Amino acid sequence: EAQVTQNPRYLITVTGKKLTVTCSQNMNHEYMSWYRQDPGLGLRQIYYSMNVEVTDKGDVPEGYKVSRKEKRNFPLILESPSPNQTSLYFCASSLSAGSRGYTFGSGTRLTVV
Amino acid sequence: GEDVEQSLFLSVREGDSSVINCTYTDSSSTYLYWYKQEPGAGLQLLTYIFSNMDMKQDQRLTVLLNKKDKHLSLRIADTQTGDSAIYFCAEKSNDYKLSFGAGTTVTVRA
Numbered sequence: 001e002a003q004v005t006q007n008p009r010y011l012i013t014v015t016g017k018k019l020t021v022t023c024s025q026n027m028n029h030e031y032m033s034w035y036r037q038d039p040g041l042g043l044r045q046i047y048y049s050m051n052v053e054v055t056d057k058g059d060v061p062e063g064y065k066v067s068r069k070e071k072r073n074f075p076l077i078l079e080s081p082s083p084n085q086t087s088l089y090f091c092a093s094s095l096s097a098g099s100r101g102y103t104f105g106s107g108t109r110l111t112v113v
Numbered sequence: 114g115e116d117v118e119q120s121l122f123l124s125v126r127e128g129d130s131s132v133i134n135c136t137y138t139d140s141s142s143t144y145l146y147w148y149k150q151e152p153g154a155g156l157q158l159l160t161y162i163f164s165n166m167d168m169k170q171d172q173r174l175t176v177l178l179n180k181k182d183k184h185l186s187l188r189i190a191d192t193q194t195g196d197s198a199i200y201f202c203a204e205k206s207n208d209y210k211l212s213f214g215a216g217t218t219v220t221v222r223a
Contacts, residue, residue, distance in 0.1 A: 004155075033211070040121070042201060042215040043156075058210065090155060092211075102211060104148075104155040 002027045006091050006105035013081055013112055021076045021108050023091035029103075031094045032074040033058070034066065036087040037107075043090065049074055081112040119202050119214040126222055131189040133217045135202030138183060142204040145178060147187045150199040150216070159187070159200075197221045 033048040045058030065077040
């Protein structure tokens with residue numbers, strides 16, 4: 001089944017403890033992106049990647065890192081999480097940046113205490 | 114950055130039509146989308162419209178685009194309880210980024 005898989009689905013962590021949220025897609029998509037969803041703000045883009053080894057900042061990149069060493073994987077790294085990064089995170093992919101459809105993962109709900 | 118606005122809540126009676134409205138600011142938008150998010154789930158692409166189209170119909174869904182006013186709407190005919198969800202309007206501009214509105218929570222009452 002064609003899908004975007006994020007792990008974990010739920011995560012509670014403490015301030016300052018490094019964490020990684022994984023994202024993997026099995027559709028050979030070139031374009032991948034991370035969003036965070038907060039009430040009343042919709043989805044805001046954190047980082048995106050047009051292809052392997054090509055990443056760029058979105059609207060809210062502060063406090064996050066990404067890497068794209070392989071086409072299928074696009075992990076989101078929080079080196080030193082803070083409570084304001086408590087949010088619902090979505091990974092998305094598409095065949096190319098200009099294509100019509102984006103496929104979203106099921107989301108990762110992160111709580112930083 | 115781009116600004117996409119939509120009303121936050123809509124309550125509709127089962128069987129009636131729902132109309133969700135959205136405005137955007139980026140005149141270079143290429144595609145405009147409607148996504149649906151059910152509780153605890155990710156975003157599901159409902160439909161999209163290319164910026165050179167005025168209207169698109171897909172079963173119970175009708176999308177209207179007024180490019181001059183930068184206004185997009187989604188009409189759901191014969192609204193059912195399964196249509197209760199958050200609906201996001203999104204635009205894609207020439208830099209390929211998807212910009213989302215805050216989402217409209219649609220509640221269908223019996």
